[in-house]
Amino acid sequence: MKWHVLRPLWVAIGLVGLILVARQFLVPDDFGVHGRNFTYGYYRLSNVQEWKDFPVKFQGRESCAECHEENLAKVNASSHAPVECENCHGPSVNHPDDVELLPLNTTRELCLRCHAFLDYPNSARASLVSIEDRRHKRRYECVKCHNPHDPKEEVE
Amino acid sequence: MTCSRREFLKNTVSSTVASVMPLSAFTLLSHAEAAAALAESKVRWAFLVDTNKCVGCGLCVTACKKENEIPFDAPVTRTWVERYVVTKDGETHIDSPMGGRDGFIDDKIRGEEIDPDNIDKAFFVPKLCNQCDNPACVQVCPVGATYQTDDGVVLIDRNWCIGCGYCIMACPYGVRFFHPEKKVADKCNFCYHRISKGMQPACVECCSFGARRIANLNDPNDPVANIIKTERVSVLKDEYGTKPHVFYLGLDAEVR
Numbered sequence: 418m419k420w421h422v423l424r425p426l427w428v429a430i431g432l433v434g435l436i437l438v439a440r441q442f443l444v445p446d447d448f449g450v451h452g453r454n455f456t457y458g459y460y461r462l463s464n465v466q467e468w469k470d471f472p473v474k475f476q477g478r479e480s481c482a483e484c485h486e487e488n489l490a491k492v493n494a495s496s497h498a499p500v501e502c503e504n505c506h507g508p509s510v511n512h513p514d515d516v517e518l519l520p521l522n523t524t525r526e527l528c529l530r531c532h533a534f535l536d537y538p539n540s541a542r543a544s545l546v547s548i549e550d551r552r553h554k555r556r557y558e559c560v561k562c563h564n565p566h567d568p569k570e571e572v573e
Numbered sequence: 574m575t576c577s578r579r580e581f582l583k584n585t586v587s588s589t590v591a592s593v594m595p596l597s598a599f600t601l602l603s604h605a606e607a608a609a610a611l612a613e614s615k616v617r618w619a620f621l622v623d624t625n626k627c628v629g630c631g632l633c634v635t636a637c638k639k640e641n642e643i644p645f646d647a648p649v650t651r652t653w654v655e656r657y658v659v660t661k662d663g664e665t666h667i668d669s670p671m672g673g674r675d676g677f678i679d680d681k682i683r684g685e686e687i688d689p690d691n692i693d694k695a696f697f698v699p700k701l702c703n704q705c706d707n708p709a710c711v712q713v714c715p716v717g718a719t720y721q722t723d724d725g726v727v728l729i730d731r732n733w734c735i736g737c738g739y740c741i742m743a744c745p746y747g748v749r750f751f752h753p754e755k756k757v758a759d760k761c762n763f764c765y766h767r768i769s770k771g772m773q774p775a776c777v778e779c780c781s782f783g784a785r786r787i788a789n790l791n792d793p794n795d796p797v798a799n800i801i802k803t804e805r806v807s808v809l810k811d812e813y814g815t816k817p818h819v820f821y822l823g824l825d826a827e828v829r
Contacts, residue, residue: 452721457711460720464730471766474640475775499781504632508639530630530676531781537658537695541782542628550678 474508477501481509488566495567505565528559616724617790618763618818621797621806622699625823626784629654629697631676633776633785638674640764640775649750650674651761652701652776657827658682659693665827673697698828699785701776702727702748702761703809703817710740710749710760719758725790725818726765731757745813763787790818 445461452458481502482489492498503509505527507520534547546568554562564570637652638645653672659665666682677697680687708727711719718733719740734757741749741758752759764774768787772778777785788797800806806820809828821828 448717452723457708457721459717460728461717461730461733464728464733465722467730467732468728468762468765469769471641473767473770473772475636475778477772477778499783501779501781504636504779504781508636526675526678529678530632531628533676533678535629535677535680535695536689537692539694540628540696541626541784542697545628 472510474510475501475503476509476512477503481506484513491566495569497565497568523558523560525558528563528565532559614723614725615791618704618725618768619788619790619798619801620701620704620763620819621786621788621801621822622819623784623786623822624696624698624825624828626782627654627697627699628782628784629656629673629677630781631673632779632781633699634672634674636775636779637761640767643759644753645674647753648672649753649759651748651759652699655698655700655828656682656695657698657825658687658695659825659827660687660691661693662691694825696823696825698821698824699776700746700748700809701819702763703746703815703819704763705818706816707814709743709745709813709815713739713743715739722765726762726768727760728762728765729758729760731755734758745810745815746817 445463447462448460449462450459451462452460478489478501485502489502492500492502505522507522509519510516512519529550531542531545532547534549535542537543559565560572562572564572631654634650634652634654637643638650641651643649643651648671650672653669653674654677655667655669655673656677657665657667666685666687668682680689704726706725708719708721711721711727714720715737716733716735718730718735719727720730721727736751736757738751738758741751744760749758749760751757764772764776767774774785774787777787786797786800788801789795790798790801792798800822801820804822806822807824808817808820809824810817
């Protein structure tokens with residue numbers, strides 16, 4: 418064959434070789450087929466562990482109960498028992514080690530998420546105690562009068 | 574060829590031993606052991622949403638965004654809650670402002686006032702990644718950055734994703750989005766870091782009404798898995814053949 422045909426061929430072969438060599442260094446050892454097949458399980462295996470190590474923020478009420486037993490007992494005896502502490506107090510993350518004080522949310526909007534009246538008689542919302550936002554003490558935060566740890570109890 | 578009796582016996586014994594020896598490497602399994610060994614994994618995560626219980630507070634969306642470090646004010650979310658209001662004239666009004674992040678406080682839908690007397694039914698539907706058995710999003714990934722783990726959860730390798738967005742297009746449920754900070758595709762992974770530690774996903778933990786529950790389908794004693802197996806549940810967009818693993822109780826035909 419003529420030289421002008423072969424020359425680009427050698428360049429192309431060289432490039433492919435170069436890519437194959439580079440691939441050896443760039444692709445991690447644990448990259449390959451791990452799951453059920455190539456279609457669904459072609460990945461870097463160590464990524465599974467990386468996701469498992471993602472930091473947990475919401476620690477759950479058991480973690481709150483370690484110190485705030487009294488508050489939890491009060492909530493558990495009230496109609497707010499199913500409400501998770503961290504919904505209003507914010508995710509505890511590393512509290513109390515890192516985060517000294519959690520950002521407590523006392524806004525009216527937070528309460529209204531469940532307690533704003535919507536005229537949907539066949540939805541689950543209808544089973545909750547609700548107010549009409551426009552008609553009920555508009556400018557005040559709910560916690561001024563109602564104790565969220567025991568909604569039946571009125572705050573002085 | 575000649576063969577003495579001694580030689581013949583010696584060869585017979587040794588060849589018998591040699592052929593039986595490798596068999597001893599196999600152990601006899603009981604029926605249960607064999608079944609367990611054949612199963613791909615002891616865990617197959619699934620999710621149960623009870624739309625009858627959802628009140629549309631959106632605390633699941635807030636919790637998800639905080640737990641999974643999704644930019645709070647960006648219009649992207651791993652889970653969201655949709656409101657459906659079906660009126661007497663046959664119209665269905667659907668909205669999900671900011672994915673329901675701040676709950677549903679107002680009765681206006683997309684700024685439109687709806688006469689309460691005209692409402693036939695209204696309900697809330699939480700949505701999240703379906704962790705499909707045949708995930709279309711995984712099939713289309715050109716670099717192997719998204720995959721299905723042995724326990725059925727579809728994950729995204731943030732170091733490997735090139736952000737091409739094919740998977741975002743491929744998902745029939747629209748659960749994938751482009752993470753504005755990490756610059757990669759992102760979606761719900763059932764809080765993989767939590768469920769692999771024996772905790773509940775953040776949205777499940779923060780739901781006060783039991784509308785969201787997580788299940789291990791391969792555990793015969795899992796109460797939620799037993800609801801999925803024994804009660805009448807439905808899935809979204811079954812016709813796509815993706816075999817979604819988020820099951821719904823009380824799903825209305827209006828839900829798309």
